[in-house]
Amino acid sequence: MVNLSPNGCAVWVASSTKLALTPTAVALGKFDGVHRGHQRVIAPILQQANRENREKESNTNYIYSTVVTFYPHPQEFFTGIPHALLTPVDEKVQQLRSLGIEQLVLLPFGKELSALTPEEFVEQILVQQLQCQQISVGEDFCFGKKRSGTAKHLQFLAAKYGIPVTIVPIQTHAGESVTSTEEARISTSLIRQHLANGNVELANQLLGRPYTLIGVVVQGQQIGRTIGFPTANLQLPKEKFLPRQGVYAVRVFIEENQNSAIKGVMNIGDRPTVNGTHPTVEVHLLDWVGDLYGKNLTVQLAKFLRPEQKFSSLEDLKTQIQLDCIAAKEVLGNEF
Numbered sequence: 001m002v003n004l005s006p007n008g009c010a011v012w013v014a015s016s017t018k019l020a021l022t023p024t025a026v027a028l029g030k031f032d033g034v035h036r037g038h039q040r041v042i043a044p045i046l047q048q049a050n051r052e053n054r055e056k057e058s059n060t061n062y063i064y065s066t067v068v069t070f071y072p073h074p075q076e077f078f079t080g081i082p083h084a085l086l087t088p089v090d091e092k093v094q095q096l097r098s099l100g101i102e103q104l105v106l107l108p109f110g111k112e113l114s115a116l117t118p119e120e121f122v123e124q125i126l127v128q129q130l131q132c133q134q135i136s137v138g139e140d141f142c143f144g145k146k147r148s149g150t151a152k153h154l155q156f157l158a159a160k161y162g163i164p165v166t167i168v169p170i171q172t173h174a175g176e177s178v179t180s181t182e183e184a185r186i187s188t189s190l191i192r193q194h195l196a197n198g199n200v201e202l203a204n205q206l207l208g209r210p211y212t213l214i215g216v217v218v219q220g221q222q223i224g225r226t227i228g229f230p231t232a233n234l235q236l237p238k239e240k241f242l243p244r245q246g247v248y249a250v251r252v253f254i255e256e257n258q259n260s261a262i263k264g265v266m267n268i269g270d271r272p273t274v275n276g277t278h279p280t281v282e283v284h285l286l287d288w289v290g291d292l293y294g295k296n297l298t299v300q301l302a303k304f305l306r307p308e309q310k311f312s313s314l315e316d317l318k319t320q321i322q323l324d325c326i327a328a329k330e331v332l333g334n335e336f
């Protein structure tokens, strides 16, 4: 599968090593979120691939900058419980493409792969199948049966094949409440925690970009237009991690218009005022009129404004949404 960007650069997505383009310079990990820490792990293989490629005259030895990850998420395989993701596959591909990665290899994570010893993983997957020339991992990377292989172990095993391994130190951030290195560690779980608490600004800092929801607009109950606030209802990938329920100030991009942001307010919740039964994600675009059904929206979260409430009338809900729009304009006002 090839995923093309608007400027024509492509990411080759291989659902098994058999379909991978080789030889490779590999960054190994789960990379959910493609956050600032992940970006540091990915950087060395971009440099390596570029250097090697410039030196090579013929295409036969072209080294593909490749992210190798596991699918489904190993936690899902071990617990049997669906694991929500900050970046489902399509969004991960988008992020990797913007970093300059050429290939994403999804290793099917199951009984077979999880039973490989570290030695077997290196020999079969990295050396034989991916023809790896260079590897980069985070300091806390674990691999192989029962997670028995460490980054240092990988370095030792790969050296036998002459493959250099870069071990990237854990990236930390300096937050106000941070008291230990562990608390300061930039991690997918810390970002999830901030999002679950509505701390969007902190999550965005750790990601190195705004947390984003990408989905297609579907029909709702058609009540929005009757109160003067039509809302585009988003259908998201089922595994997408949702932040705290409530109302947010957001920036919205319609389809391919990635350069023109529209201010908006978003509600994530069950809509108790209209006796909603399931959570929905809906966005009202400020000072904007048009048809969005079937369109793809990219919604960047800027700030959590308030929790969802049950109002005694639609009129009260409308008054509150008017206040939400004012609050959102204040948050987003000077930015575009």
Ligand SMILES: Cc1cc2nc3c(=O)[nH]c(=O)nc-3n(C[C@H](O)[C@H](O)[C@H](O)COP(=O)(O)O)c2cc1C
Residues within 6 Å of the ligand: 220, 221, 222, 223, 224, 225, 229, 230, 231, 232, 233, 247, 265, 266, 267, 270, 271, 272, 273, 274, 282, 283, 284, 307, 308, 309, 310, 311, 317, 321, 324
């Ligand atoms: C900014 C904003 C804030 C909202 N806040 C609430 C809320 O606090 N409580 C609630 O029950 N519904 C809330 N909603 C959801 C509305 O109930 C919903 O948009 C309305 O019922 C229209 O739904 P429809 O798109 O299915 O027609 C909010 C929607 C928006 C856009």
Ligand SMILES: Nc1ncnc2c1ncn2[C@@H]1O[C@H](COP(=O)(O)OP(=O)(O)O)[C@@H](O)[C@H]1O
Residues within 6 Å of the ligand: 217, 218, 219, 220, 221, 222, 223, 224, 225, 226, 229, 230, 231, 232, 233, 283, 284, 285, 286, 287, 288, 289, 290, 291, 292, 293
């Ligand atoms: N400013 C706007 N923000 C969001 N959607 C809008 C806006 N103006 C028009 N629309 C259109 O109105 C639809 C939402 O109207 P609404 O009455 O809430 O219906 P539904 O319940 O189907 O979402 C959107 O899907 C979009 O096509």
